[in-house]
Amino acid sequence: MSHSYAIEEQVAVAAVRRACHLTSSVFNRLVKNETLTKGDKSPVTVGDYAAQAVISSILHHAFPGDPIVGEEDASDLRAEEGRVLKDRIIELANEALTAELGLGDSTTWGIGPGQEKSAEELLDAIDRGNHPGGREGRMWTIDPIDGTKGFLRGEQYAVCLSLIVDAKVQLGVIGCPNLPVDPSAPENGTGCIFTAVRGHGAQQLTLNGSNPTPLVIPQTTPETLNFLESVEAAHSSHSFNDRISSILNITRPSTRMDSQAKYCCLARGEGGAYLRMPTGVGYREKIWDHAPGQVLVEEAGGVVTDSRGEPLDFGLGRTLGENFGVIAAGKGAHSRVLAAVQEALNETKAKV
Numbered sequence: 001m002s003h004s005y006a007i008e009e010q011v012a013v014a015a016v017r018r019a020c021h022l023t024s025s026v027f028n029r030l031v032k033n034e035t036l037t038k039g040d041k042s043p044v045t046v047g048d049y050a051a052q053a054v055i056s057s058i059l060h061h062a063f064p065g066d067p068i069v070g071e072e073d074a075s076d077l078r079a080e081e082g083r084v085l086k087d088r089i090i091e092l093a094n095e096a097l098t099a100e101l102g103l104g105d106s107t108t109w110g111i112g113p114g115q116e117k118s119a120e121e122l123l124d125a126i127d128r129g130n131h132p133g134g135r136e137g138r139m140w141t142i143d144p145i146d147g148t149k150g151f152l153r154g155e156q157y158a159v160c161l162s163l164i165v166d167a168k169v170q171l172g173v174i175g176c177p178n179l180p181v182d183p184s185a186p187e188n189g190t191g192c193i194f195t196a197v198r199g200h201g202a203q204q205l206t207l208n209g210s211n212p213t214p215l216v217i218p219q220t221t222p223e224t225l226n227f228l229e230s231v232e233a234a235h236s237s238h239s240f241n242d243r244i245s246s247i248l249n250i251t252r253p254s255t256r257m258d259s260q261a262k263y264c265c266l267a268r269g270e271g272g273a274y275l276r277m278p279t280g281v282g283y284r285e286k287i288w289d290h291a292p293g294q295v296l297v298e299e300a301g302g303v304v305t306d307s308r309g310e311p312l313d314f315g316l317g318r319t320l321g322e323n324f325g326v327i328a329a330g331k332g333a334h335s336r337v338l339a340a341v342q343e344a345l346n347e348t349k350a351k352v
């Protein structure tokens with residue numbers, strides 16, 4: 001029997017719950033100057049920084065020796081111009097670390113409610129996410145807000161955490177505060193957590209940690225297959241997906257959604273395939289954007305590969321290396337989508 005990672009899962013779910021509490025409460029209070037534009041032109045908010053500080057602090061308490069590959073770093077906050085932003089982040093992180101969320105008496109693993117931390121401790125917690133990644137040993141990935149653009153629009157985003165051991169994702173936890181608990185009754189409320197442990201299945205919980213429901217991707221027929229894709233046209237090629245839809249005679253329009261909520265929806269049978277093909281050359285996909293989603297979909301019975309049909313390699317560092325895109329789908333659908341993708345790629349090559 002494979003390792004159950006029971007303590008890791010408990011700590012990871014608690015950390016994601018605290019971070020989701022933070023991001024959903026900050027959204028309505030977010031003011032104009034609380035968002036920065038990073039060097040790569042992408043946005044980052046006080047919510048991203050504070051959520052990484054919270055998750056990293058909880059992981060450090062429970063597993064002090066484990067390295068972390070986190071999206072954000074605190075260098076902009078340590079500069080004098082970052083003072084106001086920093087003070088706000090410290091306030092938000094401490095609010096989330098000390099909140100009574102009904103996680104029980106969990107002082108042993110530091111899942112709180114804990115003590116307030118100093119600014120220096122919280123900036124250091126953010127910067128502990130600077131691990132370069134690699135092929136050996138245990139490491140966590142944190143994407144404190146995946147789909148920051150969706151978060152800013154009030155649409156989908158996800159708080160994403162994974163544990164990678166010797167380049168294999170063993171545990172994935174994804175919190176989706178804005179995702180309907182029951183897709184067939186969206187009026188019944190939003191807020192879900194998805195968890196998966198390799199060899200032990202995938203499940204959905206409510207945001208307060210209750211109602212565990214096992215997830216299995218249903219069979220799709222040509223009539224029910226459709227694509228999940230990014231909202232942002234710069235993140236994946238919409239026109240390529242249209243081409244694949246037409247090769248496969250798919251008439252249902254693609255469902256556009258930000259973040260790894262796409263992997264979560266796929267895992268619970270909303271949408272038959274997630275296709276993310278590069279829009280140009282040069283961008284390398286980050287491991288924190290795919291690690292928890294990959295184990296979740298695989299444990300729900302699906303398949304995740306690149307456009308060559310190769311598994312994603314989480315042992316290359318902070319990125320997945322040269323970008324061959326991502327195809328995630330249920331078992332039957334995956335081979336059909338992969339064949340169509342390869343056909344479309346060959347057509348393009350033949351034209352050049």
Ligand SMILES: Nc1ncnc2c1ncn2[C@@H]1O[C@H](COP(=O)(O)O)[C@@H](OP(=O)(O)O)[C@H]1O
Pocket residue numbers: 042071143145146147148149150230231232234235236257258259260279283285286289
């Ligand atoms: N040119 C590009 N191609 C593909 N992904 C990109 C990209 N630029 C940014 N991204 C990534 O796309 C993620 C969002 O994916 P999606 O479009 O599925 O919502 C971003 O995560 P963050 O929002 O965490 O920064 C970012 O890492």
Ligand SMILES: [Mg+2]
Pocket residue numbers: 042043044071148
């Ligand atoms: Mg980002």
Ligand SMILES: [Mg+2]
Pocket residue numbers: 143145146147288289
């Ligand atoms: Mg991301």
Ligand SMILES: [Mg+2]
Pocket residue numbers: 048071143144145146147148
């Ligand atoms: Mg992010």
